[in-house]
Amino acid sequence: MKKAIYPPLGIVLTLALWQWACVEFKIPTAALPTPGQVAVAGVQRWDLLLSEGWVTLKETLYGFGLALAFGIPIAVAVANSETLNLMFSPLLIALQSVPKVALAPILLVWLGTGIESKLAIAWLVAFFPIVVDTSAGLQSTPRELLELARSLRASRWQIFAKVQFPAALPFVVTGSKVAVTLAVIGAVIGEFIGSSEGLGYLLLSATSQINTPLAFAALFALAALGILAYLLIVAVEWMLTPWLPPSSERSH
Amino acid sequence: MSFGQLTNVRRVFERRAGSGRRTEALVAIDDATLAFEQSELVSLLGPSGCGKTTLLRIMAGLIPKTSGSVQIRGEEVTGPHPDFGFVFQTPTLMPWRNVLDNVLFPMEILGRSGGGARQRALDLLKLSGLEGFHHARPHQLSGGMQQRVALCRALVHEPTLLLMDEPFGALDELTRMEMNDLLLQIRTRTRATVVFVTHSIAEAIYLSDQVLVFSRRPARIAERIVVDLPYPRSPETRFSARFAELSRTASRALGVLH
Numbered sequence: 351m352k353k354a355i356y357p358p359l360g361i362v363l364t365l366a367l368w369q370w371a372c373v374e375f376k377i378p379t380a381a382l383p384t385p386g387q388v389a390v391a392g393v394q395r396w397d398l399l400l401s402e403g404w405v406t407l408k409e410t411l412y413g414f415g416l417a418l419a420f421g422i423p424i425a426v427a428v429a430n431s432e433t434l435n436l437m438f439s440p441l442l443i444a445l446q447s448v449p450k451v452a453l454a455p456i457l458l459v460w461l462g463t464g465i466e467s468k469l470a471i472a473w474l475v476a477f478f479p480i481v482v483d484t485s486a487g488l489q490s491t492p493r494e495l496l497e498l499a500r501s502l503r504a505s506r507w508q509i510f511a512k513v514q515f516p517a518a519l520p521f522v523v524t525g526s527k528v529a530v531t532l533a534v535i536g537a538v539i540g541e542f543i544g545s546s547e548g549l550g551y552l553l554l555s556a557t558s559q560i561n562t563p564l565a566f567a568a569l570f571a572l573a574a575l576g577i578l579a580y581l582l583i584v585a586v587e588w589m590l591t592p593w594l595p596p597s598s599e600r601s602h
Numbered sequence: 603m604s605f606g607q608l609t610n611v612r613r614v615f616e617r618r619a620g621s622g623r624r625t626e627a628l629v630a631i632d633d634a635t636l637a638f639e640q641s642e643l644v645s646l647l648g649p650s651g652c653g654k655t656t657l658l659r660i661m662a663g664l665i666p667k668t669s670g671s672v673q674i675r676g677e678e679v680t681g682p683h684p685d686f687g688f689v690f691q692t693p694t695l696m697p698w699r700n701v702l703d704n705v706l707f708p709m710e711i712l713g714r715s716g717g718g719a720r721q722r723a724l725d726l727l728k729l730s731g732l733e734g735f736h737h738a739r740p741h742q743l744s745g746g747m748q749q750r751v752a753l754c755r756a757l758v759h760e761p762t763l764l765l766m767d768e769p770f771g772a773l774d775e776l777t778r779m780e781m782n783d784l785l786l787q788i789r790t791r792t793r794a795t796v797v798f799v800t801h802s803i804a805e806a807i808y809l810s811d812q813v814l815v816f817s818r819r820p821a822r823i824a825e826r827i828v829v830d831l832p833y834p835r836s837p838e839t840r841f842s843a844r845f846a847e848l849s850r851t852a853s854r855a856l857g858v859l860h
Contacts, residue, residue, distance in 0.1 A: 494694040497664055501682040502711040502759075512710070516698045593697045593739050 383563040388570065391563035398552065399571045406548040406572070409465060409537035410579055413472020414530050420473075421480030421529075422522070428481075429488035430510070442481060450474040451539045458544045468540035468548070475536035476529035480522070487521025488514050523587045530579045538572065549575065603676055604637035605795060606644075606661075606763065611635070611670035613656055629820035630656045634670070636814055636823060643789060643796040645806035647852065648816030654799045655767055657821065661797060662686055662765050674763055684712055687756035687794075689769040693748035695740040701727065701751050702736035708759040719758070726754040729791065730784060746777040750784065757792060764796045770805070779837065782808055786835055803852045807831070808840060813848075815855040825855035 365385045371377070372384040379387060392399060428435050428442075454471050461467040491514050499509045541550030549572050556565040613631040618624075630653045638644040646654040659665045661672055663681045672679040687708075695704045705723040709715050727736060730750040740748055749769060756764060770778045782805060788794065800806050806813045813827040829848060831839055839845055853859040 492692075492694050494690045494692065495696065497690075498688060498694070498707075499711065501662060501664065501686060501688060502684045502708055503682060504711045508711055512707075513696070516696065519698070591698070593741065 380560050380562050383566055387563040388566040391561070392567035392570065395564060395567070399549070399567060402547060402549050402552045402568070403571050403575055405465070406534070406537055406541065406550065407575055407579075409468040409472055409540070409548065410530065410533045410575070413469045413537060414476045414526075414533045414579075416469070416473040417476035417480050417529055417533070418526070421477050422484055425481045425484035425488065426510075429485050429514075430506075442478070446478045446482070451536065454540055454543050458540070463544040463546065465547070468537045468545065471540040472533040472536040476533040479525045479528040479532065481525075483521045483525025483528075484518060487518030487525075490521065491517040519591050523583065523591060526583045526586075527580060530583055531576060534572070534576045534579055605640040605642075605675060606636075606638045606797070607671070607673045608634055608636050608657075608661070609671045609673075611657065611660060611672060612668045613653070613660060613665075614668045631660075631667075632820035632822045634821065634823060636826070638795070638797070638812060640795050641789070641793045642811045643798060643809055644812040644814065645810040646797065646799045646816060647803065647806040647813050647856070648801065648821065649818060649856070650801060652816045652818050653821030654816050658765055658767055658797060658799050662688065684708075684759070685762045687759070687761035687764045689749075689752050689756045689764070689766040691768045691771050693740070693745070693752040695748055695751055695755075697740050700737050700739055701732065701743070704740065704751055705754045705758050707755060712759060714759065722760075723754065723758050726757055727751075729788065730754055746773055746781065749773065749781065753781075753784070753788070757788065757794065760792075762795065764794050766796060766798045768799050768801065771800070771802075778805070783837070785809060790834070803849055803856070803858075804840065807845060807848045807852065808835060813852060815852055825851070827851055827855070 369384050369386060372382060383391075424438075428438055450471065453474065454467075457467045457470050457474075461470055495513050495517070496509065499513055504512075537548070538550035541548040542554060545551045549568050553565050553568040553572070556562070556568060611631060611634040612629070615628040615630055616625040617628045618626075634657055636644070646657060648654045656665070660667045661674075661679065663679045663683055663686075674683075695701075696707065699707070702720075702723055705727065706715065706719060709719040709723075724736065727733060730753060732747065732750055732754075735743070735747070740751070743751070749772075753769070756766075770781045773781065785796075786809065789796065798806070798809060807827075807829055810829050813829060814823050815825040815827065816822070817824045827848060831842070831844060831848070850859060
């Protein structure tokens with residue numbers, strides 16, 4: 351019973367406190383609107399929130415999709431070939447440390463202010479968690495399973511498809527959870543720097559017009575988008591790896 | 603000519619000596635010579651780290667030997683052979699497959715999935731007391747049950763030789779005794795030839811036709827004990843006078859008794 355009541359209660363109390371503080375300390379709307387004002391702005395312009403939200407969602411999901419499409423094959427290649435591993439692992443590790451969002455202005459110069467540049471940024475930030483976690487997963491196959499496959503003279507393809515890849519899936523999923531969250535951030539930062547669409551753009555434009563309630567509404571919509579993207583991965587996880595006990599029971 | 607024959611098998615590892623570039627030779631197995639017949643169960647008994655697992659892996663063709671000869675059915679073993687079955691100390695089942703698909707894995711790899719493969723798997727599971735569990739997932743089973751699935755998986759492709767590396771070592775004593783009886787039952791039904799690595803004297807004597815006692819590294823066969831206990835063996839056998847005698851002989855060979 352407690353589990354059902356306390357979380358919403360926590361949220362309601364926080365909102366009530368917020369509302370009270372705005373009124374009590376006479377905080378100007380332009381600085382911090384009340385929850386009520388944010389809600390009103392949200393409802394009034396829900397069409398805008400939806401259309402811009404859709405743009406940001408597209409940027410996120412496409413960027414994430416590209417990261418998977420490139421990241422997984424690269425991880426497979428690097429994990430299976432000692433040569434490729436030696437050649438490219440150090441490079442990958444070094445590039446990981448570069449803040450990808452610092453590349454955003456350059457990407458804008460190359461790709462313009464359309465959806466492509468946001469996609470590229472989302473892709474770049476999502477790429478590394480996928481590659482790193484997939485590699486780790488592929489290398490984590492239990493030794494005895496590999497020995498068993500070897501003893502049966504399994505082909506490399508059989509070993510990969512039937513043993514290594516399924517063993518790596520939980521790692522791919524973990525990497526995806528991180529990647530999709532980063533993809534949202536990447537998309538929004540791209541919108542901040544140069545865009546005419548999306549929730550990030552809406553947030554900037556509302557702020558510049560001192561329409562703070564709408565800016566906050568956009569912020570909430572972004573939070574909802576991030577949660578939605580994460581839940582999508584959880585749903586895929588549930589479908590693809592049903593053999594794993596729920597996350598709460600797992601050690602990693 | 604024996605079914606299985608090892609002659610003067612020697613295995614030397616090269617190991618870095620200190621911090622220099624010189625390597626030193628670590629003799630894991632010194633001079634292993636043994637023979638066993640079809641349908642026999644021979645145990646390799648010795649303390650941890652004495653090289654018996656290495657010898658098992660050499661017999662399996664998973665690691666190379668430095669010198670000597672390993673022949674099974676007259677053929678030299680030079681690499682992994684699909685005709686062998688393995689059971690390791692950890693069940694290492696595939697968590698993404700159910701029990702039946704785990705057992706069928708060798709058949710899939712060998713391309714023999716058709717015909718009676720499924721029925722054979724089900725029969726093995728039934729023999730192991732796991733009837734009705736074929737749709738269960740490994741994480742839903744206890745350690746003992748998982749090891750039983752691993753045993754079925756090792757037998758499903760009707761191997762010539764079953765190689766077992768301390769398969770019951772991680773189980774509690776009671777479960778271990780149950781598994782010993784299961785293995786005896788399986789041997790009766792399938793006439794399988796088994797090479798069994800263990801560090802339990804009681805287990806070695808209870809299960810085997812022949813016990814080879816290993817000394818500490820480098821592994822050398824200190825003694826060969828022929829176990830003449832009658833079949834069928836049961837838990838009562840553990841309390842017979844002959845069992846005690848054989849245990850004493852093994853203990854002496856291991857250096858536990860003097």
